Amino acid sequence: DSGVTQTPKHLITATGQRVTLRCSPRSGDLSVYWYQQSLDQGLQFLIQYYNGEERAKGNILERFSAQQFPDLHSELNLSSLELGDSALYFCASSAQGYSYNEQFFGPGTRLTVL
Amino acid sequence: GENVEQHPSTLSVQEGDSAVIKCTYSDSASNYFPWYKQELGKRPQLIIDIRSNVGEKKDQRIAVTLNKTAKHFSLHITETQPEDSAVYFCAASTSGTYKYIFGTGTRLKVLA
Numbered sequence: 614d615s616g617v618t619q620t621p622k623h624l625i626t627a628t629g630q631r632v633t634l635r636c637s638p639r640s641g642d643l644s645v646y647w648y649q650q651s652l653d654q655g656l657q658f659l660i661q662y663y664n665g666e667e668r669a670k671g672n673i674l675e676r677f678s679a680q681q682f683p684d685l686h687s688e689l690n691l692s693s694l695e696l697g698d699s700a701l702y703f704c705a706s707s708a709q710g711y712s713y714n715e716q717f718f719g720p721g722t723r724l725t726v727l
Numbered sequence: 728g729e730n731v732e733q734h735p736s737t738l739s740v741q742e743g744d745s746a747v748i749k750c751t752y753s754d755s756a757s758n759y760f761p762w763y764k765q766e767l768g769k770r771p772q773l774i775i776d777i778r779s780n781v782g783e784k785k786d787q788r789i790a791v792t793l794n795k796t797a798k799h800f801s802l803h804i805t806e807t808q809p810e811d812s813a814v815y816f817c818a819a820s821t822s823g824t825y826k827y828i829f830g831t832g833t834r835l836k837v838l839a
Contacts, residue, residue, distance in 0.1 A: 615770060646826070655733075655831040656771065656816060669826040703770065712820035713759040713778065716827070718770040 617706050617719035625725045631692040634722045636704030638685055644710025645687040650701040663710040694726045729754045731819050733830030740807050741838050748833045750817035751799040757819040760800045766813045807837045
């Protein structure tokens with residue numbers, strides 16, 4: 614157990630809908646990262662937050678947005694869902710968010726868009 | 728743009744043999760290279776990492792080597808065991824960018 618929690622574990626929804634994925638980082642970690650892992654694909658970096666502010670952005674679609682709250686938990690919002698958005702979404706946290714800080718991954722949320 | 732290529736995509740070895748996975752990065756300013764292991768249905772976990780001021784690092788049966796000139800780094804697993812079967816991801820990171828660029832992963836299968 615990494616100490617990072619994600620809810621829900623599974624999510625099944627229809628195209629065009631909007632969903633929110635939630636992540637709680639390890640106690641004391643200030644930085645949160647979001648990744649997308651499609652079937653047989655690598656880990657695509659989406660976005661990073663540090664202490665409530667966006668710090669780095671990857672290949673995140675305009676239909677996706679995220680935020681980190683004062684209690685440091687983070688939410689990833691996916692809207693106008695398409696079939697291709699079906700994937701495993703991981704959240705990771707690290708202490709300070711520097712490039713050499715180990716990232717601890719949560720168990721992931723499996724999103725299925727029908 | 729930043730890119731990390733990883734080879735091979737799949738690798739099968741006999742138990743007890745060695746396995747080598749190679750990665751090449753594009754950003755010459757990259758200075759931190761972690762390796763993550765993801766077992767089936769589980770989360771990725773860090774197994775070893777190396778910084779650019781070091782050429783090699785070893786931890787029991789696992790070692791990582793870095794060639795900055797050629798911009799590539801490799802994971803070496805010796806005396807492989809069935810529990811080493813997993814997907815391995817390399818990554819590269821650059822100070823100031825705060826993010827990892829992951830390779831596409833190598834599915835290692837250790838045959839008993």
